[in-house]
Amino acid sequence: MKNNTYLPFRSEILEVIKHAELEYTFRMAYDRGAEHPVKPGQFFEISIPKYGEAPISVSGITDHSLDFTIRKVGSLTNEIFENYVGGHFFLRGPYGNGFDVNMFKGKEIILVAGGSGLSPIHGVIDYFADHMDECERLTVIVGFKSPHDILFRDDLKRWKQSGMNLIYTVDKADDDPDYDGHVGLVTQYIPEMNLQDPDNAIAVVVGPPMMIKFSIKTLLGLGFDEEKIWVSESRKMCCGVGKCGHCRIGEIYVCQDGPVFKYTQVRSFID
Amino acid sequence: MGYQLTQDGLRQVFADWSREYDIYAPKRFEGTGRFSETDVIRYGTVRTPEEVVWDQRSDYSWKEAVLPVCQTLLYFTEETVTEAKDPERGKIVLLRSCDLAAVKRFDYIFLQNGPEDSYYKDRRDKIKFVLMGCDHSFEGCFCVSMGTNRTAGWDAALNRREDGYQAEAADSFLAAALEKAGTPCGDVVPDGVDANDFTVTVPEDLTSAVAQSTIWDEYDKRCFKCGRCTLVCPTCTCWSMQDLYYTENGQAGERRRVQASCMIDGYTDVAGGLKFRQKGGERMRFKVLHKVLDFKKRAGYQMCVGCGRCDAICPEYISFVRCIEKLADGMKEVTENEK
Numbered sequence: 001m002k003n004n005t006y007l008p009f010r011s012e013i014l015e016v017i018k019h020a021e022l023e024y025t026f027r028m029a030y031d032r033g034a035e036h037p038v039k040p041g042q043f044f045e046i047s048i049p050k051y052g053e054a055p056i057s058v059s060g061i062t063d064h065s066l067d068f069t070i071r072k073v074g075s076l077t078n079e080i081f082e083n084y085v086g087g088h089f090f091l092r093g094p095y096g097n098g099f100d101v102n103m104f105k106g107k108e109i110i111l112v113a114g115g116s117g118l119s120p121i122h123g124v125i126d127y128f129a130d131h132m133d134e135c136e137r138l139t140v141i142v143g144f145k146s147p148h149d150i151l152f153r154d155d156l157k158r159w160k161q162s163g164m165n166l167i168y169t170v171d172k173a174d175d176d177p178d179y180d181g182h183v184g185l186v187t188q189y190i191p192e193m194n195l196q197d198p199d200n201a202i203a204v205v206v207g208p209p210m211m212i213k214f215s216i217k218t219l220l221g222l223g224f225d226e227e228k229i230w231v232s233e234s235r236k237m238c239c240g241v242g243k244c245g246h247c248r249i250g251e252i253y254v255c256q257d258g259p260v261f262k263y264t265q266v267r268s269f270i271d
Numbered sequence: 272m273g274y275q276l277t278q279d280g281l282r283q284v285f286a287d288w289s290r291e292y293d294i295y296a297p298k299r300f301e302g303t304g305r306f307s308e309t310d311v312i313r314y315g316t317v318r319t320p321e322e323v324v325w326d327q328r329s330d331y332s333w334k335e336a337v338l339p340v341c342q343t344l345l346y347f348t349e350e351t352v353t354e355a356k357d358p359e360r361g362k363i364v365l366l367r368s369c370d371l372a373a374v375k376r377f378d379y380i381f382l383q384n385g386p387e388d389s390y391y392k393d394r395r396d397k398i399k400f401v402l403m404g405c406d407h408s409f410e411g412c413f414c415v416s417m418g419t420n421r422t423a424g425w426d427a428a429l430n431r432r433e434d435g436y437q438a439e440a441a442d443s444f445l446a447a448a449l450e451k452a453g454t455p456c457g458d459v460v461p462d463g464v465d466a467n468d469f470t471v472t473v474p475e476d477l478t479s480a481v482a483q484s485t486i487w488d489e490y491d492k493r494c495f496k497c498g499r500c501t502l503v504c505p506t507c508t509c510w511s512m513q514d515l516y517y518t519e520n521g522q523a524g525e526r527r528r529v530q531a532s533c534m535i536d537g538y539t540d541v542a543g544g545l546k547f548r549q550k551g552g553e554r555m556r557f558k559v560l561h562k563v564l565d566f567k568k569r570a571g572y573q574m575c576v577g578c579g580r581c582d583a584i585c586p587e588y589i590s591f592v593r594c595i596e597k598l599a600d601g602m603k604e605v606t607e608n609e610k
Contacts, residue, residue: 002389003386003387003389004354004389004390005386005387005388005389006344006345006389006390006526007345007352007354008352010350010352047514047526049347049348049349049352049514049516049524049526050347050514050515050516050524051514052512052513052514052526053512053514053526054542071542071543073542073543073544074542074543075542076542077542090347090352208545209545234541235539235541235547236538236539236540236541238510238511238512238528238531239512241385241386241388242380242384242385242386243380243381243384243385243388243391243508243510244509244510244511244512244528244531245380245508245509245510245531245533246509246511246531246538246539248561248565250479250560250565250568251565251566251568251569253384253385255385256384256385268479270479270482271539271547271548271557
């Protein structure tokens with residue numbers, strides 16, 4: 001059959017990075033970059049035959065590999081965690097619009113993420129960590145549930161050294177007396193972005209629905225231009241290509257028209 | 272050119288068509304209806320014209336020809352994934368004007384909304400559509416209101432007459448059988464109704480703001496989310512991906528797509544527990560606005576074709592038509608609230 005969208009390709013697991021008890025990054029072999037380049041914020045349908053497929057955002061992109069940071073929350077992801085180096089998954093994608101790094105260039109960038117919501121913007125942060133001269137200023141505010149849930153620890157260190165304004169915080173640190181970092185919700189730290197150039201700013205908010213809602217409220221409260229805020233949405237998706245219907249909101253298909261949207265568009269979404 | 276056919280003549284035509292295609296038509300399945308001792312009319316393979324049900328609307332639509340309740344897409348072992356091949360044989364689908372209009376809606380989703388779906392295309396390319404003329408409107412039909420009472424694009428058209436049939440074919444394979452078994456007559460215009468028992472008007476000022484209205488609340492209690500309305504709908508295209516395995520050790524299995532419904536639990540569930548639209552009213556709103564607003568915004572024409580099947584099948588007697596009538600009140604309500 002020609003152009004079978006649903007036929008996945010096999011991809012070897014190159015490395016497993018264990019961030020937390022429930023969150024691992026799987027570094028997967030990917031040699032199709034020339035024909036099918038991948039952008040941050042795009043997603044793949046990842047599957048293990050007999051356990052089904054799930055849409056997972058790409059959290060890292062190199063010439064030969066793709067990272068997928070997966071939270072162990074469902075029957076498929078439970079099974080995924082049983083697979084380690086030397087194993088393989090089946091993938092199809094990339095799907096969705098993703099982030100174009102050019103839209104951030106020369107701007108004052110504010111990125112706000114909650115937990116694994118960091119995945120879709122991970123590639124954007126990586127790019128500017130290596131090219132700080134290509135943006136006016138970069139502030140990254142990330143929240144995790146507890147010190148045990150902190151993801152991408154090595155990346156956080158590296159990013160910090162690049163000169164960006166990086167704030168990561170945990171909701172609660174009661175069970176970890178050794179933790180001496182920020183405590184509190186991301187909304188508490190958003191005012192610390194110290195916006196220098198509001199007319200030339202751009203913000204992205206990614207995370208759970210409530211976190212997105214209150215982060216945007218906080219940004220708007222600080223006078224951030226609503227036209228300059230972007231979000232990445234997630235919904236159930238069985239196909240990734242506009243066919244199965246599960247991700248539809250009004251006339252929008254999240255898989256086709258998103259998952260990255262302007263806030264002013266998302267604001268009118270009625271699930 | 273059209274042809275006059277006797278009952279024997281059409282039997283001959285069906286025999287000729289059946290040599291290369293399966294004829295897929297509304298058929299009576301005795302004793303399997305909603306209530307005891309009632310029948311269901313749904314699609315199945317027929318070999319003779321006598322098996323085709325003409326005198327009532329089919330409870331289910333033609334759509335299983337392209338979207339079976341369950342269709343295997345891939346076979347897998349732990350190491351390999353291979354494509355499932357569809358049957359080589361195509362189908363000749365006998366359907367009404369509203370259902371032929373629904374084909375256009377299916378084509379939009381599967382061929383235009385994103386990349387082409389190869390499984391759909393494979394089946395679709397092997398289908399010939401034979402339009403069954405409607406000489407009267409059935410109870411609950413509102414095709415005229417939805418503009419689907421006379422649909423073009425058929426490969427052949429068939430009108431039933433007291434003494435036989437009239438037929439015309441645009442497709443050469445279908446035409447050859449008609450020529451062999453029929454008597455030439457003038458051009459045949461497919462029968463179509465110009466009025467239904469009632470009209471349905473979608474408000475011109477309808478916007479998604481109506482979602483905030485209270486018109487949906489009554490369905491919270493009445494609708495128990497069985498999803499029948501969507502399963503009988505000739506324009507509902509949703510499906511879910513499902514894996515299953517054959518052996519006890521789970522080494523081999525298949526991935527298939529199964530019909531899904533926005534009215535049924537689980538439709539929006541994502542891992543981690545996030546769900547949307549738990550209430551019956553919310554699901555009704557999502558479905559109804561897709562049919563008369565959201566699809567049009569995207570595709571340029573209404574999704575609903577006015578077949579009336581959803582109203583006939585609902586075990587709670589919820590009427591889609593009545594809901595459309597309420598939309599004007601709903602718009603008025605939200606507009607006044609804004610003031």
